[in-house]
Amino acid sequence: MPVPAQESWLDAIAASRHDLDRSSTAARVADLLREQITRGRLVPGERLPEEDLCRAVRVSRNTMREAFRLLVQERLLVHEFNRGVFVRRVTADGLADLYRVRRILECEGVRCAASAPAGALARVEAAVADGERAAAAGDWAGVGTADIRFHQALAALVGSPRVDEMTRHLLxxxxxxxxxxxxxxxxxxxxxxxxxxxxxxLAAGAAEDAERALRSYLDDAEAQLTAAYDTGA
Known part of the structure; x- marks a missing residue:
């Protein structure tokens, strides 16, 4: 006698229940590592010491390897056979694609500014102010982090959790x-x-002008970074 469809998927979920704690913990560990990358503390080519990390966050090797796997999928880490896990270096082709997607997400955010969720524009202002304060203090790594937050805040004007997640990984x-x-x-x-x-x-309600300014900004930043890649090639 065929198994009813509902029982089939419930049985499948029940069979996976032992992975739930490990997976949720791995996602949290991935969040911690991603944040260190976003803050500029983990740099391209840096090796991630598995044993030290396991001790630091008190998780098993299996959990840490699952966190690594998640970040490999996000293109933030790379696994090298018999060498370990390293922070990834973005290629010139990857740079072009990053900017392609950024234009889609951030420009859409600017277009949605008039109907943005409560507090969303305030987060744009807060990120700009953070960058200005960091510059005044000579903290240029902090300026870079504030710049990332600024662009996250622009995309967040869309008001979509999916866009927020995509932007967090992208940036x-x-x-x-x-x-x-x-x-x-x-x-x-x-x-x-x-x-x-x-x-x-954006504060003045001039979304079209803000979008033009953003597109010009992204074009110039991409050109500047592309030149740096060409010089370093």
């Missing part, structure tokens, strides 16, 4: 690209005023 990968630039100050400083300009345009 963690983007932070790896920043390391291609020799001087964080030389790269980030010119964009502080442009971040402020976009923020002010």
């Amino acid at each position: 963690a990968e983007m932070r790896l690209v920043f390391h291609e630039m020799g001087s964080p100050r030389e790269f980030h400083e010119p964009y502080l005023a442009r971040n402020r300009r976009i923020c002010d345009l």
